[in-house]
Amino acid sequence: MNEFQTILAxxxxxxxxxxxxxxxxxxxxxxxxxxxxxxxxxxxxxxxxLVPEAMGGTGGTWSDARIVLSAAGKASxxxxxxxxxxxxxxxxxxxITPPEGPLTLIEGELTLANxxxxxxxxxxxxxxxxxxxxxxxxxxxxxxxxxxxxGESRAGEADNIAREPRDSLTFGxxxxxxxxxxLPENALRLYGALARACQMAGALDYLTTQSVAYANERxxxxxxIGKFQAIQQQLAVxxxxxxxxxxxxxxxCASADKAGEGHDPAFEIAIAKIxxxxxxxIATSIAHQVHGAIGFTYEHALHFATRRLWAWRAEYGAGRxxxxxxxxxxxxxxxxxxxxxxxxx
Amino acid sequence: MQTFRxxxxxxxxxxxxxxxxxxxxxxxxxxxxxxxxRALTWSGxxxxxxxxMAAQGWIGMTWPKQYGGHERSAFDRYVVIEEMLAAxxxxxSHWIGDRQSGPLLLRFGTEEQRQLILPKVAKGECFLCIxxxxxxxxxxxxxxxxxxxxxxxxxxxxxTKLWTSGAHRAHYMIALFRTxxxxxxxxxxxxxxxxxxxTPGITIRPIRDLTGHAHFNEVVFEDVFVPDAMLxxxxxxxxxxxxxxxxxxxxxxxxxxSSFILLVELIRRLEQEGGSEAEAEIGRLVAHLVTxxxxxxxxAGMLEAGENPALEASVVKDLxxxxxxxxxxxxxxxxxxxxxxxxxxxxxxxxxxxxxxSPSFSLRGGTREILRGIIAxxxxxx
Numbered sequence: 001m002n003e004f005q006t007i008l009a010x011x012x013x014x015x016x017x018x019x020x021x022x023x024x025x026x027x028x029x030x031x032x033x034x035x036x037x038x039x040x041x042x043x044x045x046x047x048x049x050l051v052p053e054a055m056g057g058t059g060g061t062w063s064d065a066r067i068v069l070s071a072a073g074k075a076s077x078x079x080x081x082x083x084x085x086x087x088x089x090x091x092x093x094x095x096i097t098p099p100e101g102p103l104t105l106i107e108g109e110l111t112l113a114n115x116x117x118x119x120x121x122x123x124x125x126x127x128x129x130x131x132x133x134x135x136x137x138x139x140x141x142x143x144x145x146x147x148x149x150x151g152e153s154r155a156g157e158a159d160n161i162a163r164e165p166r167d168s169l170t171f172g173x174x175x176x177x178x179x180x181x182x183l184p185e186n187a188l189r190l191y192g193a194l195a196r197a198c199q200m201a202g203a204l205d206y207l208t209t210q211s212v213a214y215a216n217e218r219x220x221x222x223x224x225i226g227k228f229q230a231i232q233q234q235l236a237v238x239x240x241x242x243x244x245x246x247x248x249x250x251x252x253c254a255s256a257d258k259a260g261e262g263h264d265p266a267f268e269i270a271i272a273k274i275x276x277x278x279x280x281x282i283a284t285s286i287a288h289q290v291h292g293a294i295g296f297t298y299e300h301a302l303h304f305a306t307r308r309l310w311a312w313r314a315e316y317g318a319g320r321x322x323x324x325x326x327x328x329x330x331x332x333x334x335x336x337x338x339x340x341x342x343x344x345x
Numbered sequence: 346m347q348t349f350r351x352x353x354x355x356x357x358x359x360x361x362x363x364x365x366x367x368x369x370x371x372x373x374x375x376x377x378x379x380x381x382x383r384a385l386t387w388s389g390x391x392x393x394x395x396x397x398m399a400a401q402g403w404i405g406m407t408w409p410k411q412y413g414g415h416e417r418s419a420f421d422r423y424v425v426i427e428e429m430l431a432a433x434x435x436x437x438s439h440w441i442g443d444r445q446s447g448p449l450l451l452r453f454g455t456e457e458q459r460q461l462i463l464p465k466v467a468k469g470e471c472f473l474c475i476x477x478x479x480x481x482x483x484x485x486x487x488x489x490x491x492x493x494x495x496x497x498x499x500x501x502x503x504x505t506k507l508w509t510s511g512a513h514r515a516h517y518m519i520a521l522f523r524t525x526x527x528x529x530x531x532x533x534x535x536x537x538x539x540x541x542x543x544t545p546g547i548t549i550r551p552i553r554d555l556t557g558h559a560h561f562n563e564v565v566f567e568d569v570f571v572p573d574a575m576l577x578x579x580x581x582x583x584x585x586x587x588x589x590x591x592x593x594x595x596x597x598x599x600x601x602x603s604s605f606i607l608l609v610e611l612i613r614r615l616e617q618e619g620g621s622e623a624e625a626e627i628g629r630l631v632a633h634l635v636t637x638x639x640x641x642x643x644x645a646g647m648l649e650a651g652e653n654p655a656l657e658a659s660v661v662k663d664l665x666x667x668x669x670x671x672x673x674x675x676x677x678x679x680x681x682x683x684x685x686x687x688x689x690x691x692x693x694x695x696x697x698x699x700x701x702x703s704p705s706f707s708l709r710g711g712t713r714e715i716l717r718g719i720i721a722x723x724x725x726x727x
């Protein structure tokens with residue numbers, strides 16, 4: 001991390017510690033938007049890290065965004081933080097100045113005709129709280145980024161298993177702002193996956209810290225359970241999985257920062273999501289096992305992180321989806337190109 | 346709580362030319378080596394190959410020129426060894442001396458010891474082994490019992506080292522002996538020595554492993570005289586010196602590339618057979634490979650910066666060993682071909698090799714349980 005990133009990490013951690021508490025997490029699960037947290041994030045420019053300064057943003061990189069996203073994931077911070085960052089990134093890349101306020105990302109069966117959007121979208125994060133969403137369409141291989149006012153399009157409210165809003169939208173000839181972009185046609189899913197991988201790395205960090213703390217304070221058989229080798233070995237595995245997911249997320253972001261100039265970051269971004277997904281399966285299982293029955297209660301905070309990991313690993317492409325894409329590409333390139341491809345990046 | 350630090354470390358642009366040189370060298374030298382022998386990587390020995398590498402200046406790359414080294418960066422060395430391992434070059438003869446004993450002598454050795462050993466190692470003419478484990482001292486290294494008792498002008502050594510890889514082909518051993526017994530503090534009183542394996546009283550007996558070949562040995566010391574001048578570092582500081590060595594031993598590319606040849610042959614097989622069920626599994630294997638490489642590079646970057654990433658090195662080794670070991674099972678699940686002992690096709694032969702040697706991946710260089718104990722201590726659990 002450079003000096004700016006060290007300062008950023010400290011200030012984001014402090015902001016999360018100050019703004020995110022048990023009360024906020026519970027309130028968000030019953031549908032309340034985290035207004036105060038959001039205001040603090042906006043006041044610090046953290047919702048527009050990936051928007052250039054000329055468009056009113058902070059002009060940061062994906063490596064900077066990773067710090068914010070991982071800190072948010074570590075705190076289980078509610079709100080469309082990742083979605084707003086990615087939406088701002090996509091809009092800026094297409095030359096559209098992002099509007100104020102929380103934004104969301106729209107994936108669905110969408111068609112653009114004469115500047116109006118029609119179709120349906122499900123599982124749209126926080127659509128009930130956002131004024132605008134970002135969608136992408138492509139025709140003849142040319143991608144377009146759309147800034148979509150949500151207005152009357154909200155068609156139903158639902159939650160993912162982390163009780164994060166995932167709403168339905170129906171569009172009937174909604175006028176949108178569209179702009180061509182050099183981004184690939186799957187850019188929304190791709191950068192959505194990268195953002196989730198960063199959040200997951202943070203949540204996995206939390207599982208390590210929380211599980212180690214619990215093992216040191218919970219006593220059975222006359223000593224803290226963390227003194228038993230069986231528990232120590234499990235926690236070591238949990239921590240190495242978190243470390244690997246963190247490394248893969250950093251690598252994915254560094255690659256995203258090199259996009260353009262003949263560099264396609266999809267390989268590293270796919271790896272980040274695959275590695276986070278694999279780590280999540282192992283880490284959530286160990287964290288819950290170490291916590292025992294108390295960790296299975298709603299009262300204990302562990303589930304705010306584990307339920308997010310179980311939801312996020314499936315969003316913007318599960319590990320399996322990205323692994324299939326990556327593996328098909330590797331096999332098509334052939335055995336003898338694997339090593340030179342890995343080392344050339 | 347201490348957490349791990351894995352910052353990204355990018356190889357310098359100027360390593361690219363070197364990488365190309367190594368590839369051309371390997372394409373030439375390994376053209377006729379079958380895949381199941383390349384699958385041995387650093388367990389495979391070929392003194393002639395080591396001398397050819399030395400002639401290229403690829404052994405002792407980072408060492409000072411006055412000791413036969415080449416004063417290249419740690420990243421140059423990293424590129425050379427990862428290329429060697431990925432291609433399955435038989436680097437076993439010089440491996441220990443280049444990776445571990447050379448750096449140890451540069452750090453703790455005397456001028457005489459360095460002049461005696463390092464130039465020959467860098468020429469590919471002197472091979473080393475490491476005498477740590479004993480019959481009653483495996484993971485519990487501090488239980489070392491082989492004694493070095495002070496006598497006129499040196500020490501008299503009695504005891505047995507076990508599982509010493511490559512001792513039957515090595516010229517010298519860096520050995521950990523007990524010079525002082527204190528039941529209250531068994532970590533104290535351990536001392537490292539540089540032992541000439543031609544010294545009278547040393548008997549080296551190769552031990553056949555489950556593959557039918559002999560890679561490791563029993564080395565018996567009976568009244569073996571080791572001169573004072575061959576004491577490495579300071580008497581009683583052996584434990585600290587050994588621990589310092591381990592960061593070099595535990596994070597290199599050899600900790601996740603041991604099954605790489607199998608991955609290559611697996612992909613070749615899938616190219617021929619087609620079928621899409623295996624795609625996701627290959628994608629996962631490549632994702633983990635790339636992540637491990639970045640973690641290993643990150644530790645290399647910290648070593649180059651003079652830091653002590655002992656904890657991070659243990660993380661890399663534990664994750665790497667799981668990865669290397671899972672490869673044979675994954676390949677079996679995907680293909681289900683009969684593993685062969687040299688009479689099958691390339692994939693079947695490599696399956697035969699890797700399936701058999703893979704148990705050693707989580708034993709050598711510190712067992713899985715020991716590494717996880719080190720990690721747990723780093724987490725604040727012990």
